[in-house]
Amino acid sequence: MDYNQLKQDIIAYSKQIGIDKIGFASAEPFTELKNRLIRQQELQFQSGFEEPDIDKRTNPALIFDQPRSIIAIALAYPSKMKETPKGKKGLRRGTFCKASWGLDYHVILRNRLKQLEEFIRSKVPEARMKSMVDTGELSDRAVAERAGIGWSGKNCSIITPEFGSYVYLGEMITNLPFEPDLPLESRCGTCTKCLDACPTGALVQGGQLNAKKCIAFLTQTKDFLPDEFRDKIGNRLYGCDTCQTVCPENKGIDFHLHEEMEPDPETAKPLLEPLLDISNKEFKEKFGMVSGSWRGKKPIQRNAIIALAHFKEETAIPSLVEVLQKDVRPVIRGTAAWAIGKIGGDQAKSALLEAKQTETDPDVLKEIEKGLQYFSS
Template sequence: MNYNQLKEDIISFSRQIGIDKIGFTSADPFTEMKNLLIRQEELGYQSGFEHKNIEERTHPDLIFEEPRSIIAIALAYPSKMKDAPRGEKGARRGIFCKASWGVDYHVLVREKLEQLEAFIHERVREARMKLMVDTGELVDRAVAERAGIGWSGKNCSIITPEFGSYVYLGEMITNLPFEPDEPILDQCGECTKCLDACPTGALVQPGQLNAQSCIAFLTQSKNFIPDEFREKIGNRLYGCDTCQTICPKNKGMDFHHHPQMEPDPEVAKPLLQPLLELSNREFREQFGAVSGSWRGKKPIQRNAILALAHFKEESAVPDLIRVLNHDVRPEIRGTAAWSLGKIGGNEAKAALLHAKAIEKNKDVLHEIHKGLQFFMEEDIG
């Protein structure tokens, strides 16, 4: 078998099926990434969504018998929305990050990998492959970096020369001995714009992220958002694009190669107040196809409540009072109480005092107290 020719054939086929970039690397251990992951764990910087076993995340031979190479792919996604609706007073809107526009990227990238897998199987019957997109054991970024897809930026994203960091990543381990590609040299230079712009200071140093304070991860949590981050969420419903939009390497990068990635404006920038009333079925119907729905409606609704407080949207007060009085989820009731305090007004204050008298959950009572504290500070001021 001429593996150099097979590699060229795979590259050619990848272009035919719409893969924007492809690279090959060895299946050697990811030693540098292992050290970084150990350090992240020691510092408590992990998000909690990662695969738990660091050995399996960095040693392909622990998750695949006799690996010989890894193929990495990248699909470029749009950074600009056509006909984006504008929010206004009385009709405020939230925003999903660009990586959650269009159909769930896990589905799209896996489809491309499966097409590659079938193509390789046709040519090498004994070929074995293991496909991964984001939720696999390996660290996509480490594979992509070593395979020459791009370099690992100070914002912890893979940055490609062709598409910036607006790319979805996926990979497959194989038992075929492909020649590895050369990694791309770091091109961030002295630039620190992403670190300077991070709303919460989650980029603690170049290439190191504290996920516990990263808005992208906070918006996916299901608990109360810590007080110090609530106002910094802004109107983000899922994810955060700040460290990408500020990056000079992303200037002018906007690719519309894949129709399935085009956002539905009413999904990517939905009205906030209707979100508070969505049933599980309605949530699945409206948002089920996008990656930002993977944690269910609760985080999205909590973030919508914070966004209404961010806008100080007075028209939302009756909706928030209904949530405070009737929602069965403490995190949602409590966040509504805090937001009512931020928005202010006599109606909000009366609702908080009423809730204080009847609420049984201590966490919600704590949030009601915070909401009422805003009124006390206003009186003192």
């Protein structure tokens, strides 16, 4: 079998099916990554969403019998909306990060990887493959870096020379011995713009992230958002783009290569108030196809309440009071109480004093007190 020719055939086919970058890497253990992950674990910097077994994350042989190489792919996504809806007083809007625009990228990349698998199998029937996108054991970024897709930036994103860091990543472990591609040299140099701009200081140093402080992680949690992060979240409903937006490598980068990645403006920048009482069915119909919906409506609703407080949107007080009085979930009621206090006004104070008399949940009562403190300061 001429594996060099097969590699060229795979590269050519990948372009036909809309894969923007493809690279080939060895399936050797990721020893440097393992050391970094152990250190992250010691520092308690991990989000908890990752595969917990560090050995599985760094040794392909533990998840695939006799791996010989890994194929990495990247697809570029848009960084700008063609028609961006503008929020205004009385009609405030929240934002989903750019990586959550359009159809869920897991679906898009799995489709491309499946086509790639079928092509390889048509050439080599005995080929074995295992594809992963984001939720697999391996680190997508480590594989992409080794395969020459891009370098690992100080913002912990893979940065490609062609598309900046606005790329989705996926990979396929195979039992075929492809010649590996060479990794790229970092072009970050002395630049620290991403570190300086991070709203919560989650980027501890170049290439090191405290995931528990990262807004992208915080917007996906389901509990009360810690006090110190509430003013930092702004109107973000899911994810954060700051460390990518400020990156010089992303200046002027905006590719619209895949129709299914184009955002629906009303989904990517939705009105905040209608989210407060959206039903499960309505949420699934409006947001079910985007990656930002994977944790359900609760985190999005909590973040929408925080966003209304961020804007000090007085017209939202009646809706927030209704949430405080009627929502059965303590996290949502409590966050509404805090937001009502932050926005302020006579109606807000009366609603909090009334709720204080009837509320029984201790966590919600704490949030009511936090809300009332705004009137004494």
